[in-house]
Amino acid sequence: MDATLTNQSENENIWGGGNKPLNASYGKMMMWFFIVSDALTFSGFLAAYGFSRFKYIESWPIADEVFNHFPFLHGVDAPMYYVALMTFILIFSSVTMVLAVDAGHYMKKNKVAFYMLLTIVGGAIFLGSQAWEWKNFINGQYGAVETHGGQILQFVNAETGKRVNLNSFAASIPTDRAQHEAKNGVWYVTESTLPTYSVEEVTAGFLANDNLLIKTQQNDAHGHKIVLDREDSINKITQAVHVVEGANLIRNEYGSPLFANFFFFITGFHGFHVFTGVLINLIIFFNVVIGTYEKRGHYEMVEKVGLYWHFVDLVWVFVFTFFYLV
Numbered sequence: 001m002d003a004t005l006t007n008q009s010e011n012e013n014i015w016g017g018g019n020k021p022l023n024a025s026y027g028k029m030m031m032w033f034f035i036v037s038d039a040l041t042f043s044g045f046l047a048a049y050g051f052s053r054f055k056y057i058e059s060w061p062i063a064d065e066v067f068n069h070f071p072f073l074h075g076v077d078a079p080m081y082y083v084a085l086m087t088f089i090l091i092f093s094s095v096t097m098v099l100a101v102d103a104g105h106y107m108k109k110n111k112v113a114f115y116m117l118l119t120i121v122g123g124a125i126f127l128g129s130q131a132w133e134w135k136n137f138i139n140g141q142y143g144a145v146e147t148h149g150g151q152i153l154q155f156v157n158a159e160t161g162k163r164v165n166l167n168s169f170a171a172s173i174p175t176d177r178a179q180h181e182a183k184n185g186v187w188y189v190t191e192s193t194l195p196t197y198s199v200e201e202v203t204a205g206f207l208a209n210d211n212l213l214i215k216t217q218q219n220d221a222h223g224h225k226i227v228l229d230r231e232d233s234i235n236k237i238t239q240a241v242h243v244v245e246g247a248n249l250i251r252n253e254y255g256s257p258l259f260a261n262f263f264f265f266i267t268g269f270h271g272f273h274v275f276t277g278v279l280i281n282l283i284i285f286f287n288v289v290i291g292t293y294e295k296r297g298h299y300e301m302v303e304k305v306g307l308y309w310h311f312v313d314l315v316w317v318f319v320f321t322f323f324y325l326v
Contacts, residue, residue, distance in 0.1 A: 061255035093122030094313040104299025123278040140246030144253040147239040171204035195243035
């Protein structure tokens with residue numbers, strides 16, 4: 001009996017927390033288990049993205065050409081500026097969360113509420129910014145055409161090398177254009193929206209404008225998209241079968257549709273985590289304001305939700321690196 005008590009006493013000294021290993025409560029341990037499992041999920045998604053990009057590296061979209069817009073600066077080429085601002089806001093919200101947790105350790109209710117509110121605002125701004133990025137990615141900026149083999153052809157100015165919008169050169173050919181519906185043809189072939197221009201209008205406008213060239217989705221040895229000369233451009237435009245405006249799960253005006261699939265899935269999955277974090281933070285903020293944790297004598301719930309929020313911020317660093325920087 002004495003030996004048993006001695007062993008229990010020694011074990012408690014080793015753990016330093018009795019029945020709480022490493023002095024962590026049950027709630028904290030469960031949060032860590034969730035974070036580890038969720039980290040493995042994100043790792044699998046990013047690994048799949050990396051393998052796909054490596055396989056199609058010669059035709060993968062260049063991030064600087066895709067995410068190059070800034071709110072209220074129409075026509076200004078600002079690659080990555082807005083995404084960098086989004087990232088800064090989310091990381092700064094992690095700082096305010098740290099300050100909220102620290103204030104909770106000293107039982108300073110007003111400071112906890114203030115920093116929690118800043119964290120919520122930062123998360124909401126990030127979500128709004130991500131929605132704006134999605135809107136621009138889905139709507140597109142310039143438009144392109146797709147060949148029968150699935151190759152994306154973009155249009156650039158021969159003198160400046162900058163992309164040209166379809167509406168600046170597409171011809172106007174009066175034709176009856178009807179959106180395809182399942183009831184009018186094969187049931188599994190439908191069009192969600194009708195493109196602004198037909199292939200014939202884009203082709204006619206391109207042939208009439210000698211100052212236009214075609215940029216393919218293939219990259220050269222320096223990682224730049226290959227621009228064809230005028231003769232090869234004319235030969236290539238005759239292979240166009242679809243007009244592509246923006247990006248969706250089937251077509252992508254910036255290049256490989258796999259890029260759009262991964263972008264929507266991974267950034268959307270992360271956005272769902274941020275949205276969930278904002279909702280949880282709102283609940284915790286409300287409890288702080290009404291004094292729930294003051295009555296309990298501790299702010300452990302703030303610390304637990306803080307772990308989740310830091311994880312969400314850390315994941316975004318990897319998503320940002322994979323999609324925007326590499």
